Amino acid sequence: xxxxxxxVLQDLVYGILEGCVFAVVAHGLNLIWGVTKVVNVAHGxxxxxxAYGAYFLSAWFGFxxxxxxxxxxxxxxxxxxxxxxGFLHRELRGKETVTLQTEMxxxxxxxxxxxxxxxxxxxxxSVNPVGxxxxxxxxxxxxxxxxxxxxxxxxISVAVIAATHVFLTRTYLGSAIRAYSQDIxxxxxxGINPTFVAAVATALGLSAAMLGGALLTVWLPTGINPxxxxxxxxxxxxxxxxxxxxxxWGSLVGGLVLGVIINVVPAFAEPSVGAxxxxxxxxxxxIPVLLFAPEGIVR
Amino acid sequence: MRLPRFSLPQFSPTFYGLGLVxxxxxxxxPALPILSLRFLTNLLIYTALAYSINLITGLTGxxxxxHVVFMGAGGYALGYGASAFNLPPLAGVALGGAAGLVxxxxxxxxxxxxxxxxxxxxxxxxxxxxxQIVLVTPVLNDGRGIGLDVEKVGYPAxxxxxxxxxxxxxxxxxxxxxTHGRIGYGIRAIKSDEDAARALxxxxxxxxxxxxxxxxxxxxxxxxxxxxxTFGVYPTVVFDLTFSLFMLAMxxxxxxxxxxxxxxxxxxxxxxxxxxxxxxxxxxxxxxxxGVIVILVALLIPEGIVGTMRRHFxxxxxxxx
Numbered sequence: 001x002x003x004x005x006x007x008v009l010q011d012l013v014y015g016i017l018e019g020c021v022f023a024v025v026a027h028g029l030n031l032i033w034g035v036t037k038v039v040n041v042a043h044g045x046x047x048x049x050x051a052y053g054a055y056f057l058s059a060w061f062g063f064x065x066x067x068x069x070x071x072x073x074x075x076x077x078x079x080x081x082x083x084x085x086g087f088l089h090r091e092l093r094g095k096e097t098v099t100l101q102t103e104m105x106x107x108x109x110x111x112x113x114x115x116x117x118x119x120x121x122x123x124x125x126s127v128n129p130v131g132x133x134x135x136x137x138x139x140x141x142x143x144x145x146x147x148x149x150x151x152x153x154x155x156i157s158v159a160v161i162a163a164t165h166v167f168l169t170r171t172y173l174g175s176a177i178r179a180y181s182q183d184i185x186x187x188x189x190x191g192i193n194p195t196f197v198a199a200v201a202t203a204l205g206l207s208a209a210m211l212g213g214a215l216l217t218v219w220l221p222t223g224i225n226p227x228x229x230x231x232x233x234x235x236x237x238x239x240x241x242x243x244x245x246x247x248x249w250g251s252l253v254g255g256l257v258l259g260v261i262i263n264v265v266p267a268f269a270e271p272s273v274g275a276x277x278x279x280x281x282x283x284x285x286x287i288p289v290l291l292f293a294p295e296g297i298v299r
Numbered sequence: 300m301r302l303p304r305f306s307l308p309q310f311s312p313t314f315y316g317l318g319l320v321x322x323x324x325x326x327x328x329p330a331l332p333i334l335s336l337r338f339l340t341n342l343l344i345y346t347a348l349a350y351s352i353n354l355i356t357g358l359t360g361x362x363x364x365x366h367v368v369f370m371g372a373g374g375y376a377l378g379y380g381a382s383a384f385n386l387p388p389l390a391g392v393a394l395g396g397a398a399g400l401v402x403x404x405x406x407x408x409x410x411x412x413x414x415x416x417x418x419x420x421x422x423x424x425x426x427x428x429x430x431q432i433v434l435v436t437p438v439l440n441d442g443r444g445i446g447l448d449v450e451k452v453g454y455p456a457x458x459x460x461x462x463x464x465x466x467x468x469x470x471x472x473x474x475x476x477x478t479h480g481r482i483g484y485g486i487r488a489i490k491s492d493e494d495a496a497r498a499l500x501x502x503x504x505x506x507x508x509x510x511x512x513x514x515x516x517x518x519x520x521x522x523x524x525x526x527x528x529t530f531g532v533y534p535t536v537v538f539d540l541t542f543s544l545f546m547l548a549m550x551x552x553x554x555x556x557x558x559x560x561x562x563x564x565x566x567x568x569x570x571x572x573x574x575x576x577x578x579x580x581x582x583x584x585x586x587x588x589x590g591v592i593v594i595l596v597a598l599l600i601p602e603g604i605v606g607t608m609r610r611h612f613x614x615x616x617x618x619x620x
Contacts, residue, residue, distance in 0.1 A: 039416040041364075090598060100360060103415045105601050107362050108551055112593030115544055119586035230540065234427050237420045273435035276442075280431035283424035290413055290421060 004267075006143035011263045013144050019259020020154035020252070021215050025232060026239035027161055027251040028076075028209030034246025035181040035201035037098040038088055038106045042114035044233025046079065046206050049117070050213020051224045052125060058132045065132060066152060069214040076210030080203030087113065092198060096185045114229070121226035131222040149218045157215060158252065160208065165248045177201050181246055238286045244296020253298050258282050312618040313558050314475050320562075321468055328460050336456045338573065340528060343463040344521050345569045348542065349549040349561035350470035351517035354510050356547065357556035358477055360490040361411065361507070362419040365426025366518060366546055368406070369399040371537040373519025375433065378445035378532035388452065392462055392523040399519020400512050407511040411504070414493070423540075430538035444533035452530060459528045463521065470517045474558055477510060478620070486510065490556070545572075548593050554603030558620050563604055 029043045040046075053075060054068035063071075087109050091102045136148040168174035179187040180197045188194055216232070217224060239258055243250020261282045266274025289297065328336060352366045373395030380386035380394050410421045434442035477486055488496035489503050497503050526532040545568065553564025568589060575585030600607040609616050 039420070087594075087598070100415050101601075104360060104362060105597055107416060107419055108547065108601075109594050109597035111364075111544070111547065112551075112590045112595075112597060114590070115548070115593060116587045116590030119584070119590060123584055123587070234420075234424050238424060241417070241420065272441075276431040276435045280428040283428040283431070286421055286424050287409060290417055291409070294417075 008264065008267050010144050011267045012260060013146065014150075015260035015263030016256060017146075017150045017154045017259070018219055018263060019256035020157040021150075021212065021219060021255075022235060022239060022259050023252045023255025024157035024160050024208060025212030025216060026236040026243075026255055027164065027248075028205040028207070028212060029236045030205075030240045030243065030245060030248070030251045031164070031208060032202050032205035033240055035177055035205075036088060036092060036198050037181075037245075038092070038103070039110075039237075040083075040205075041107055041110040041233070042117060042229075043209055043236055044229025044231070045114050045117040045121075046076065046209040046229075047213040047216065047232050047236075048121065048224075048226060048229040049079075050076065050210030051217050051220065051228065052121070052213075053210065054214035054217045055130055055132055055224050058134065064134045064136075065149075065214050065217045066156065069156065069211045072214040073207045073211040076207035077203045079210070080206035081199055083206055084199040084202040088198070088202060089195065093195065114233075118226055118229065125226055127225055127227065129223050129225040131220065131224060132217050134218070147218075153215045153218045157212070160211065161248060161252050164204070164208070168248060173197075173200065234283060238283060241286055242289055242296060243298050247296060247298050250296050250298040254296075257285070257297075261285065310475070311479075311558070311620055313620045314471075317471050317559055317562060318468075321464065321471070325461070325464055328464075329457065333454075333456050336460055337528075340456070340459045340463055340524075341573075342565065342569050343460070343467050344525050344528075345545065345549065346562055346565040347463060347466045347470055347517055347521035347524075348546045349553070349565045350467065350474055351514045351521065352543075352546040353474065353550045353556065353561045354470075354477060354514040354517070355507075357550050357554075357560070358474075358486050358490065359507055359510060361414075361511075362416075362547075363422045363514075364419050364543055364547070365422035365424070365429075365540075366514075367538055367540060367543040368422075368426040368429045369402055369515040369518035370522030370525065370542055371426075371429065371433070371534070372398045372402045372515075373522030374526035374532040374537040375439060375445075376519065377523035377526050378447065379439065381447055382445050388458075388527045389462065391527065392466075392520055395523025395526075396466075396516045396520035399515035399517070399522070401515075402519070403512045403515025404508070407508045407515075411507045411511060426538065426540065426543065430534055433534045433538065439534075442534050444531055444536075446531040447527070449530055452527070459524060462527075463524045466517060466520050466524065471558070471562075473513055473517075474561075477513075478556070478558060482506070548589055550603070551593055551596050552603055554605030554607075557603070557605040560603055560605040 025047055029040060032038060032040050050072045053072045054065045057063040057068040057071060088106060091106055134149065139146045139148060168178055176192045176197050177200065179192055180194055184194055235258060239251055239254035242254035242257055262278045265278035265281055269277050324339065348370065352363055355361050355363050376395040376398035377391030380391045386394065406425055410418055410425065413421055433439055477483060485501045485506050488499065488501055489506065493503055522537060526537065549564035549568045550561050552567055554560030572585060596603060602610065605619060609619055
């Protein structure tokens with residue numbers, strides 16, 4: 001017999017572990033949004049591609065998701081450079097502030113990209129979900145069981161976010177990226193090449209998104225499908241707004257909040273409505289945050 | 300005694316042209332075979348949806364990614380009315396429009412405060428949350444959907460056609476008045492620079508909300524016709540974001556904020572979609588192709604077909620809008 005308290009505790013632990021992965025997935029969006037002020041609507045599709053990358057690496061070479069993640073991240077770097085010059089460069093070039101017109105054009109163009117990738121993926125991969133058979137066991141800690149895979153993935157996620165934080169605060173290029181995100185004209189005055197800096201930030205963003213997609217597969221034992229981006233993209237939007245765009249630790253805080261909501265709410269509701277209710281609450285959290293803390297809940 | 304002088308209001312040639320097309324459609328409709336009528340009905344449902352999203356996204360520049368939520372609300376209003384109160388379908392369509400309008404009022408009061416991407420994202424998550432809520436609402440059959448009584452509905456292809464025809468015509472008229480005169484200038488000012496518009500004394504909050512409510516009204520009514528003509532309302536169908544994407548793609552291709560753009564875009568996008576449906580191997584790729592078209596139009600000719608033609612052929616500016 002399991003008592004209610006330990007069920008909630010177990011869900012809380014799952015929520016925190018999954019929240020770390022949500023955080024790294026949203027981290028990519030956060031980087032691009034924070035630096036270039038452009039929202040990539042196709043973000044979920046890059047997560048999906050990352051997950052499929054891990055799947056194929058596992059199916060062909062027997063790699064586990066932890067091994068696939070760095071490979072995905074490298075592919076993401078290349079994809080990010082292409083994405084920057086294909087979609088953002090035309091709009092951001094020579095501008096000192098991002099206008100509503102730019103916002104609308106990039107929203108719509110990346111939305112077209114999302115449509116393109118989803119449907120190409122659907123016709124290539126088919127809609128049948130797949131999964132990666134990798135299960136390194138479970139550790140028990142008192143009443144709570146901790147899957148080793150999700151522990152490792154959570155640790156990597158936090159490490160990645162910490163690494164970006166160090167990169168942005170301790171290196172020259174990182175400072176240049178932060179300078180660009182604060183004031184484009186002033187950054188140019190001190191000799192920063194705006195195109196290079198924005199391209200690097202975009203590449204890092206998509207790299208984090210695809211890496212996150214690979215790590216996320218641990219939580220999707222049979223759930224990798226071409227439409228998964230449509231679930232994770234809105235989750236990422238909410239996480240970034242919750243943490244505040246451009247705040248590196250914001251994605252971690254937002255990710256944890258959403259992970260906990262999605263995993264803990266079902267414990268307090270009827271089993272048949274729990275999952276839907278949790279998702280609805282997770283999405284609608286955005287509205288009060290925008291109303292009362294539009295800069296995000298992280299200082 | 301002097302009589303006040305009456306004169307016909309001066310409408311633009313585009314408006315008369317659109318009116319002519321609609322009148323011709325209404326005249327030839329009874330003579331058409333059922334399948335063609337069905338095709339036209341679907342086309343007009345998408346046209347109405349395109350005009351609906353054009354009101355908010357095209358005119359004010361607030362990108363509404365979750366516009367499908369109003370369509371879903373309208374569809375559920377018809378389905379619930381028919382199953383619980385035995386409402387006739389036409390009353391259901393009216394109820395659907397009202398549901399869309401009220402929902403737009405409720406959502407708009409909160410989300411229209413957010414600008415740019417924040418509005419886009421909040422509209423998206425509202426639609427997704429609405430789907431999740433409908434999925435677990437006992438009154439709405441716990442997300443199993445509500446089927447209409449096929450025997451009672453019959454197959455009134457002409458009623459479907461004329462109902463949606465009326466909705467499209469109303470949307471065209473509303474769009475005309477929202478792009479002309481004082482209101483039109485106000486809305487255009489909001490799109491260009493909302494703060495400047497406020498400084499000039501335009502009540503931006505109220506104007507946006509009115510436009511959004513009208514937009515919800517048309518989306519709700521077309522959603523109800525969609526449900527009526529497909530004999531049932533199912534959450535994963537009427538809240539499918541693909542509809543949102545279709546509506547956006549249509550106005551992007553046709554030309555945002557124009558009078559004839561949504562019609563043009565709806566015809567282009569829907570006809571290519573219809574064509575792809577007949578070739579099974581093309582279906583997935585056809586959607587992908589629509590994605591490519593949207594990318595190219597957004598990056599290269601962000602004003603869409605109508606806007607670009609207006610820019611390059613100054614002679615067209617007076618007649619095409």
